[in-house]
Amino acid sequence: MAIELPPLPWDKNALAPHISAETIDYHYGKHHAAYVTKLNGMIKDDPAYTGKSVKEIMLAAPAGGLFNNAAQVWNHTFYWNSMAPNAGGAPSGPIADKINAAFGSFDNFKSQFSTAAAGHFGSGWAWLVLKDGKLEVVSTHDASNPLKEGLGTPLLTCDVWEHAYYVDYRNARPAYVEAWWSLVNWEWANARLAEA
Amino acid sequence: MKTYCALFGAVSLAVASHAFMVGSPLTGVSKAPASSSTVRMAVALPPLPFEDTALEPLISKRTLDIHHGKHHAKYVTVTNEMIKGTDLENASLEEIVKAAKGKNQGLFNNAAQVWNHNFYWNCIKANGGGKPTGKVAALIDRDLGGFEAFRKQFAADSNGNFGSGWTWLAMDGDKLKIVKTSNADLPLTQGMTPLLVIDVWEHAYYLDVQNVRAQYVDNFLDKLVNWDFVNANLA
Numbered sequence: 001m002a003i004e005l006p007p008l009p010w011d012k013n014a015l016a017p018h019i020s021a022e023t024i025d026y027h028y029g030k031h032h033a034a035y036v037t038k039l040n041g042m043i044k045d046d047p048a049y050t051g052k053s054v055k056e057i058m059l060a061a062p063a064g065g066l067f068n069n070a071a072q073v074w075n076h077t078f079y080w081n082s083m084a085p086n087a088g089g090a091p092s093g094p095i096a097d098k099i100n101a102a103f104g105s106f107d108n109f110k111s112q113f114s115t116a117a118a119g120h121f122g123s124g125w126a127w128l129v130l131k132d133g134k135l136e137v138v139s140t141h142d143a144s145n146p147l148k149e150g151l152g153t154p155l156l157t158c159d160v161w162e163h164a165y166y167v168d169y170r171n172a173r174p175a176y177v178e179a180w181w182s183l184v185n186w187e188w189a190n191a192r193l194a195e196a
Numbered sequence: 197m198k199t200y201c202a203l204f205g206a207v208s209l210a211v212a213s214h215a216f217m218v219g220s221p222l223t224g225v226s227k228a229p230a231s232s233s234t235v236r237m238a239v240a241l242p243p244l245p246f247e248d249t250a251l252e253p254l255i256s257k258r259t260l261d262i263h264h265g266k267h268h269a270k271y272v273t274v275t276n277e278m279i280k281g282t283d284l285e286n287a288s289l290e291e292i293v294k295a296a297k298g299k300n301q302g303l304f305n306n307a308a309q310v311w312n313h314n315f316y317w318n319c320i321k322a323n324g325g326g327k328p329t330g331k332v333a334a335l336i337d338r339d340l341g342g343f344e345a346f347r348k349q350f351a352a353d354s355n356g357n358f359g360s361g362w363t364w365l366a367m368d369g370d371k372l373k374i375v376k377t378s379n380a381d382l383p384l385t386q387g388m389t390p391l392l393v394i395d396v397w398e399h400a401y402y403l404d405v406q407n408v409r410a411q412y413v414d415n416f417l418d419k420l421v422n423w424d425f426v427n428a429n430l431a
Contacts, residue, residue, distance in 0.1 A: 030407040068358050121305050122360040122379040122397075142359035142378075162360070162398035163407065171266045171399060 002044070003054055005036045006077050014085040018179035023167045031163055032076040039069040059147065071143040075125060075157065078145075082156045083183035093190040095135075095155070102135040110181065112137045117158045118174045128156040128189065130196045153196040155189045239279075239289050239307070241272040242314055250322045254415040259403045264317070267399055271309040278303045289314070290384070297385045308380035312362055316395050321422040325415075328423035331430045332365075332372075332391065339372040347417055350374050350394075354413045357396050365392040365426065391429045392421065 012024040039057070042065065043049040049057050049066075054074045061067035090106050091099055103109035109128075116139045117126035124141045131152030138151045139160075146154050158180050165176035244264055248257045275292065278300075279285045284292050293311050296304035327343050328336065340346040353376050354363040361378040367389040368375075375383045383390055394400075394416050401412035 026406050034407070065358075124359075162402060166398060166402040167406075170262050170403075171270075 001051060002040045003036055003057075003073065005033050005073075006080075008080055010085055015083060015183055018168075018182050019083070020168050023164075026167065027159075027163060028076070028080070032073070035069045035072040035076065039066075039073055042066050042069060055147070058145075067148075068143040071145055071148065075143065075145055076159070078154060079125075079157050079159045081188045082158070082185055083180070084185040084187070085183075087185045087187070088182040089184075091184075091186045091189070093186065095186060095189050095193050098130075098135050098193070109135075109137070113158075114174070114177050114181075117160050117177045117180070120160050123161040126158045126160060127151075127154050129154055130193060153192065155192045155196075156184060238276045239272055239292070239310055241269050241310075242317070244317055246317075246321060251320065251420065254404070254419055255320070255401075256404050259401070262403070263399060264313075268310070268313040271306045271313065274306040275303070275310055278306065293382070294385060305380045308382055308385075311384070312380065312382055312393065312395070315390060316362075316393050318425045319392050319394070319422055320416065320420040321425075323419070324423065325417055325419040325421045328421075328426065330423070330427040332423060332426045335367075335372040335430075340374070346374070351410075351413050351417060354394050354396055354416075355410050360397040363394050363396060364390055366390050367430070389429065392426045 008024070008028055012028070013021045015024070039054070043052075043057065049060070052060070054070055054077075058067065058070040058074050061070055090096070096106070099106055099109045103112060113126060113128065116137050120126060120139045120141075122141065124139055125145065126137065126139045127146050129136050129138055129146045129152030135155075136152060138146055140146065140149060140151070145157075146152050158177065160173065160177075165173060169176040169179075241264075244260065248260045248264075251260070275289075279287070279292060284295055284303075287295065289307060289311055292307045293304065296307055298304075327333070333343070336343055336346045340349065350363065350365070353374050357363050357376045357378070359378060361376060362382065364375040364377065364383050366373055366375050366383040368383075368387075372391075373388070375386075375388065377383065394413065396409065396413075398409075401409060405411040405415075
């Protein structure tokens with residue numbers, strides 16, 4: 001059974017003006033879709049991986065093309081869910097308390113996460129994770145993610161590959177990161193926290 | 197008395213503490229007149245060696261304005277900020293890159309990206325690409341199995357360079373090789389002599405071909421490669 005490209009959790013116009021429908025068309029419709037296609041091509045004749053979930057493949061695959069594609073399928077699905085229309089702003093629910101406990105305040109957390117996202121050199125991802133009961137901000141490179149690296153349970157992510165923001169913000173990654181805060185999906189983060 | 201010459205630029209800066217003469221005979225490198233004053237030397241942003249519309253429609257003016265005017269320019273600014281007040285502040289770009297490698301990742305990233313982009317602009321030109329002649333053609337035949345094999349491998353290594361990076365043609369000793377690097381890395385610090393590079397960071401092509409890196413790579417190989425510069429690097 002082939003891996004499927006999951007549907008977006010919202011309409012492609014839903015994140016405008018922060019992230020345009022044009023970006024979604026490329027980012028989801030071309031990049032994410034291509035990772036799915038390539039992954040399926042790589043596993044179709046390999047009994048070690050056929051029938052496994054994306055997460056299972058990603059965790060089992062050694063460094064290289066198979067890992068890159070599987071992880072990028074997983075990362076992008078997590079990313080779409082980390083954002084929502086009519087979301088953003090300060091957190092509520094259990095995660096708000098944990099943010100205050102770990103970072104002192106939401107503003108401190110926002111500053112740390114933004115620095116990690118804007119400052120990551122090259123392609124990669126910024127994450128909020130739960131590690132040993134505490135929240136942390138980490139960044140990972142290229143296709144890597146906190147599950148693969150044992151950095152904790154992912155709660156939120158921001159994609160900082162240039163394709164995530166180039167259409168809308170060109171080189172101005174900090175402006176894209178700022179816009180991400182208008183989209184951050186605290187419901188998703190709280191749900192991930194609850195099952196962690 | 198020593199002079200500094202901006203890498204690949206027609207700009208020459210006034211006297212500084214190091215001499216270094218690198219560059220293609222094509223772009224011209226000029227020496228500043230000798231003088232007894234020491235002027236603090238900064239890393240400079242070389243101008244593009246072509247008009248910003250020269251590579252249309254393959255690489256648009258829009259891309260060049262941002263790629264050169266924002267990305268490349270920012271690497272220059274940050275490098276200068278980072279070397280200010282340090283013992284590298286009058287060093288040549290190559291010296292800064294080599295000194296920072298393995299010691300100061302932030303400085304290395306910025307300085308190497310200046311070097312890489314300086315090199316890249318000279319690797320492309322209007323009505324370029326296709327089969328080379330001269331020294332590099334002979335080396336391609338001898339070491340890489342001929343032009344078709346080279347083209348296929350270079351394209352594969354450009355398309356398959358995952359994430360942000362650069363794909364190079366370089367001399368490793370007396371052997372011609374295709375080399376992939378990631379992020380800001382360059383074969384210069386591996387003791388190789390770079391001859392040609394393609395920038396495969398997404399910012400190099402996203403405005404023109406979006407996700408279709410393969411189209412950008414084909415355009416580069418078939419219509420843009422400045423083989424004269426490559427041969428000059430072998431001289």
